[in-house]
Amino acid sequence: MKRLATLMTLALAASAAAQTSLPSGAAQVTAQLLAQTAPLSDTPVPANTARINYYRPDGKYEGWGLHIWEDTTKPTEWTAPLAQTGKNSFGVYWDVPMREGWSKLNFIVHKGDDKDPGPDQTLGSAAGNQAWIVSGNAAVNTTRPDTSVRVVGDLSKQQAIMLGRDLVAVKPEFVQPGAFLTLHTAADASLKLTPAGVDGGSTLTLNPVEGGLSAALKAKAPYLAGYALLQVREEDRARVGAALRGQVAVSSALPDGTLIDATGVQTAWALDDLYTYAGPLGATWQGAKPTLRLWAPTAQDVKLRLSAADGSNERTLPMTRDASGVWTAVGAANWKGLGYRYEVKVYAPSTGKIETNLVTDPYSVALSLNSTRSLLTDLNDAAQKPAGWDGLKKPALRSLSDLSFYELHLRDFSAADASVPAAQRGTYLAFTQAGSNGMKHLKALADAGLKAVHLLPTFDIATIEEDKTKWKATPDLSKLPPNSDGQQAAVTAIKDADPYNWGYDPYHYMTPEGSYAVNPAERTREYRSMVMALNAAGLRVVQDVVFNHTAASGQDDRSVLDRIVPGYYHRLNVNGGVENSTCCSNTATEHAMMRRLMVDSLVLMAKAYRVDGFRFDLMGHHLVADMKAARAALDALTLPKDGVDGKQIYLYGEGWDFGEVQGNKRGVNATQINLYGQGIGTFNDRIRDAVRGGNPFGGLQDQGFATGLATLPNGQPQNTDRNKALQLTDLVRVGLSGNLRDFTFTSALGKQTTGGNVNYNGAPAGYAASPRETINYASAHDNQTLYDAVVLKAPAGATPAQRTRMQNLANSVILLGQGLPFSYAGDEILRSKSFDTDSYNSGDWFNTLDFTGAGNGFGKGLPPAEKNADQWNLYRPLLGNPALKPPAAEIARAFDHYRDMLRVRYSSSLFRMETAAQVQQGLTFLNTGPTQTPGLIVMRLTGTVNTANPYRNVVVVFNGSGQTVKFSDPVLAGLNLSLHPVLAASTDSVVKTSTVAGSSLSVPGLTTAVFVGK
DSSP: OHHHHHHHHHHHHHHHHHHHHSOHHHHHHSOEEOOOOOOOOOOOOOTTEEEEEEEOTTOOOTTOEEEEEESBSSOOBTTBOBOOOEEOSSSEEEEEEBOTTOOEEEEEEEETTEEEEEEEEEEEGGGOSEEEEETTOOOOBSSOOOOSEEOSOBTTSOOEEEOSSSEEEEOGGGOOTTOEEEEEEETTSOOEEETTEEESSEEEEEEEOTTSSOHHHHHHOGGGTTSEEEEEOGGGGGGHHHHTTSEEEEEEEOTTSOEEEEEEEEOHHHHHHHHOOOSOOEEEEETTEEEEEEEOTTOSEEEEEEEOTTSOSOEEEEOEEOTTSEEEEEOOGGGTTOEEEEEEEEEETTTTEEEEEEEOOTTOSOBOGGGSSEEOOOTTSGGGSOTTGGGOOOOOOSOGGGOOEEEEOHHHHHTTOTTSOGGGTTSGGGGGOTTSHHHHHHHHHHHHTOOEEEEOOOEEETTSOOOGGGOOOOOOOTTSOTTOSHHHHHHHHTTTTSSOOOOOSEEEEEEEOSTTSSSGGGHHHHHHHHHHHHHHTTOEEEEEEOOSEESOOTTOTTOOGGGTSTTTSBOBOTTSOBOOTTSSEEBOTTSHHHHHHHHHHHHHHHHHHOOOEEEETTGGGSBHHHHHHHHHHHHTOOHHHHSSOGGGOEEEEOOOOOGGGGGGBTBSBOOTTTTTTSOOEEEEHHHHHHHHOSBTTBOTTOOOTTTTTTTSOOSOGGGGOHHHHHHHHHHHHHHHBTSBTTOEEEOTTSOEEEGGGSEETTEESOOBSSGGGEEEESOOSSSOOHHHHHHHHSOTTOOHHHHHHHHHHHHHHHHHSBSEEEEETTGGGTOOOTTOSOOTTSHHHHHOOOTTSSOOSTTSOSOOHHHHGGGHHHHHHHHTOGGGSOOHHHHHHHHHHHHHHHHHHTTOGGGGOOSHHHHHHHEEEESOSTTSOTTEEEEEEEOOOBTTBOOSEEEEEEEOSSSOEEEEOGGGTTSOOEEOHHHHTOSOTTGGGOEEETTEEEEOTTEEEEEEEO
16 A cells, blocks of 8 residues: 555645646656546346457547457357447446357457457456556556556567667657666566666667668668657667667656656567578487577577487486577587477566477477477488488479469368278378278369378477377267257367367477377377378379468467567567457568578478469568568579479468458568569459359349359348459459459440459459469358359259359369369369358367268258358258258259369469460450340450460350350451360269350350350
8 A cells, every 4th residue: 555655645735736847748657646436336247148348548439349258158250249228337348248158268459450469368257247448558467557547658568669779769759858868678577667667777878869760671661651750879789789688668757757658568579680591490300419499699508408209208408509599509419309498598478587488399390298398300201201301302393383272171081081091081181091982082183183282380380289089079069950059069068179270370380290190209200101002193282381370479388489489570560569460470471580480391291292383371471571582582492402393383372351461561571462473372352252143242132253242142132243243253354364463355235445454343353474373263161162152042942053153164264264273172172161161170070071972961951150150040941941051963064064174274284374464465355345145254365376275265154043045246257166075074964065157156154155266
């Protein structure tokens, strides 16, 4: 009580001084006594409800909402937060409906993309049913905090950002005329904030830099463009390196001692300036002797904990630090196979303390079960290689433009495949069973032309148990009704204890996931065996990589990077909180050593595992410079030197623009538009939405080109709009061109336009410089499968054959366009996940792939409530309708069609042009302008006959209407067209009725017909 009384007295005095002697800006940031809160008279918390109370010192609550997930009965989408329930004596509050027996509520207070304070927050039921959140403070208080007194400054925040070894950016109000600006440092983390300023440690003097940030610094950190810039005075600069190995703060005080502000400091760019390192990291081998190196420039000490692989007989050994902040230990020949960890003594801003962390190696290439220890393993040892590995030959690839992708989750592939030995189901070794249903299916796709399997993440995953004896399984759910909520309840009950997860939660980047191995200790050898088996089937291997976030940060047990160099590897907001717009702890690949970790991981996967391409999760959260660095490192790999032709390794990813990087706020980020001309592919959401209708965030029953918009309306009023149909058809045409920015064609308005001038939700539809920069797709692991979308959008009276033909039409648009086609595993066999929009943790039950064609997964019950409950009323009658579950004949028809389209694509290089100039010269559209026939796209391809192209002319007709269409155009006269021989031999009797006579073509409804002329 004495301390509180003293603080209140000092605060009153400071407030009075501020009102009489300070500039208004300084007065606003000086300690002050805030209005006392009213006596508590808040309403009780209702049953099965959690209350989140929120306080803002400025009293401005308008627009602030609550994003909620986990055990709530009404999880929110980011764009539609929970509205405030009301005001109370603390501030405002939200009453969140919870499931009976709830365990935890995850939440974020936000206003648009502004989060307060930033990180995900959690209320556990064990702590009560209320939380009190104070703006800017990450604490989840479970008793009401005192908000009546506020002291100037906050050393728990890091509102000062170092932009180099001696440059510090601060908010403009930090710099007042005559103010003393000081950098404080304490190796023992003893800095304390008092009303009189920062106490403890030692100081370095800072001087204002006239003019603020230079143009180069603004380009480096655009979000700080309006900040003031300070510089460590010249005589103190040699002390900066040592200062960064402890607690660091900045203060501003007036000559009379009045404190203006004080805050902690973000130091990542200073570390880059002082300690960027290009030498070896992790374990390297000289014969049988390893050398271990760890980059930890802020560590005060690092020791090596060496043990047996199981952790027994652990002993501690010293490590030595060099000028680059790298700690080294030289081993002996008998170290091979041993386990190791690092003991890192380091200041952690997240706790404000010197922490001693036991942590694995970020450069681990082998791990013990559940990643408790790194293992000293030489990947070049013969024991790590399956027979024939060193002589592995890749399937031939004429050009990167020939690539096509089949996206596959490793466990989905074989978990339900009875033709795979039980012990190998859901593992790497399932791919080595050439006679299994799954491998015969993949081989049939490869024989038709498919070039690559894209595997969802297989690096070491934080959220899958590797000890298979601990796995939990759902009981038999097959007897439950097809529209019951019982299946999802059973799956949800064990969702974090079963072996299923998509794996977008990285733990260690350079080691394969252990749960996917028959024997986790043999994971390297088993992964390599998988690559060999896929290559032998004629398929390249693309690996999904997730460098935009880690599974954890701070002092979390599964936080590897942040417990070695705290505050460095993750992207921080202006208060020092970890950004998490990607769902988890966002990494900062704009920092040199995080970028290096990404690039080194790619190079290792290319060289040691012969991976042929990489798909980047949320690539827009990286910078273009990051991607260029990755491209350059891979391009440098050669067959003679590295056993790999790096120029044949393809890069692509999600170029979405959102979160803290949106609009180049953190530098030029790797978005669809910004990657123009880089030769790196991005997913084309334009063609996806136009083909399907609606989008992943709404419009579930909105129809598109392939699902009957304006030609087979489903009864929803928006689906009779002819103008909308013509607009979406333009988007499809742009996609068929390879989504080229500068491709010229006649629009629905009858005017010459370019792909870049076609509108897509306020952005340019076309954005690519060449076809290989576009990944065309109609469905992916995210959101609902193509078949589920077709069921939602097709007319209620559609026949099974019509639904199949809609799916086939969508697939044919993707497979016959310029750009690189991408399909989700099961697109070719009508795969359903019973409408699950996000099945990342929905278990084997909802994610089953059946390569026998006996079923497609439709009617497995209502999808899990967490992401789908708000649509259950729409789904329930559909899942209960047996007519919507396709018979085996329709599944077979879809598979035949998909392979037909692959054969057509690879019959002529005209479908795989390499440059924008070739596309502009060789591709034209007929049936354009305002009088065009809705639902009909006629694409003409022309080119020189050669060994890669036997046809002078190809005409593709996509008929999205339900009726036979007769189309005439004088351009067609004399082309000597006939139905493509693949289609003439097809099992589809309908497409065989397509005809050509002179300048006229006749094509049945919901059919893609390809005509060729030599």
